[in-house]
Amino acid sequence: MIRPNAHVAMMDAYALADLSAPPGKRLVSLCQNESLRPPSPLAAEAAARAARDQHLYPDPDWTTLRAAIGALHRIDPAAIICGNGSLDLIGCLARAYLAPGDAALIPAHAYPFFRTATLATGARLDTAPEKDLTVDAAALLAAVTPATRIVFVANPGNPTGTRISTADLTQLRQTLPEDVLLVIDEAYGEFADTPQDHCFDLVDRGNAVILRTFSKAYGLAGARVGWGVFPASIAAEVRKVLNPNNVSAASQAAAAAALSDQGYMRETCALTTGIRDRFRADLQGTSLCLPQSFTNFALIRFPSASAAQAADSALRAEGIFLRAQGGADLPECLRATIGVADDMALAAEVLKDWCKREGLS
Ligand SMILES: Cc1ncc(COP(=O)(O)O)c(C=O)c1O
Structure with a gap:
């Protein structure tokens, strides 16, 4: 048997995003902090x-x-x-x-x-x-x-x-x-x-x-x-x-x-931060907590790790993929990359409905 270095054998592989959308659903990937639009032409x-x-x-x-x-x-x-x-x-x-x-x-x-x-x-x-x-x-x-x-x-x-x-x-x-x-x-x-x-x-x-x-x-x-x-x-x-x-x-x-x-890049940033702040405002009034973000994503804190997991499942059922954060020692959180306005509005809707069902709004 070919043996790896002991410290490599002991470590976990870097966890990549899981993008397996349910059949028939459009995939909305909000899990890799990619830009919401392609680069400058x-x-x-x-x-x-x-x-x-x-x-x-x-x-x-x-x-x-x-x-x-x-x-x-x-x-x-x-x-x-x-x-x-x-x-x-x-x-x-x-x-x-x-x-x-x-x-x-x-x-x-x-x-x-x-x-x-x-x-x-x-x-x-x-x-x-x-x-x-x-x-x-x-x-x-x-x-x-x-x-x-x-x-x-x-x-x-x-x-x-x-x-x-x-x-x-x-x-x-x-x-x-x-x-x-x-x-x-x-x-x-x-x-x-x-x-x-x-x-x-x-x-x-x-x-x-x-x-x-x-x-x-x-x-x-x-x-x-x-x-x-x-x-x-x-x-x-x-x-x-x-x-x-x-x-x-x-x-x-x-x-x-x-x-x-630079004009195009600045426009991307302005577009992103505008949608991000709207997404955050949309979720106000629920029990979810979104710290102020200075990036192209928003962290969403749920009351517990099991609540975060359940919300993740509800989003996935709709084809919407956020990223679980157990790897950053935040199992009670999901991270949402800021995508285009319609996708973020959809994610906010699914989350608000889920909160209502769970008595968290
Ligand atoms: C903090 C941080 N550093 C580095 C990277 C990796 O970026 P790159 O695509 O340049 O390898 C990321 C990607 O998400 C990141 O969030």
Whole structure:
């Protein structure tokens, strides 16, 4: 028998969305935090042009894309690394900086892939409590041990949708031990972005990395393009463990073109947040609790885990797929990606009817 590494055998596989719609029902997928609309038409055109040269390997240095990201965000392109989705970069950071005996630290309701990436290295995963479903910097600091090598924080968080301020993140970085790497995952950064509202400058300290993605606001989840800002010493190590030629030429071209259409991206964000806030307002008056979200999804908290499960079943019976959150230690919650207005109105209707039947409205 071929035996896997003991720590791999012990870990669970990352739980992917289950999209098995009942026969005859239109599938309404609100479970993967995808964009409610396709990317800018410029992205599709650029990808089609680049696809003509698919007999060639892509640019392994993402030169054009890095230049475009750098120009938009006023970052030195040399500090940028692109990934096959930001998952690629999270995995590389874990592989480069974690080993058996080490620990990574995450907030209690953090993005579950931080767990997968950590456990795959044989390192331990520690968690720190959150306050009101929001990252608690003081609790993270209190949970640091001599084994801690990386602290992963998604801001805004997934599945919570909440965020902490740049000032709090700066304070966290300043207070963490200098030899602990702080990875700030801003996959949903564009939904809350104003020109001042980012923390790329933290990278200058040499022990923080900021990650972003084209999968959410830019609508390119299927293209698999993420990027990050890295201190030079960390970039050098991450590049050693990165698969060469990790982002296809078509995806690089699509991402650069999407970036050039900021108006379209901003419109996607405005459309999304408008529908999100309407969905939240629609469910007011029920016993469901929806924390304020700074992302393209809404977390829905039910009175109990069994109630969340029952509501999930009621939604699935109508072909509507939300995402259960046991993996983020929130079994009493479902997460709804914000889809088009009609789908969200339908989901709200099904939930309100369910609440009525259960005596929860
Ligand atoms: C917080 C967070 N980080 C990273 C990712 C992965 O994004 P990508 O598609 O860039 O790999 C997601 C996707 O849902 C996410 O929610």
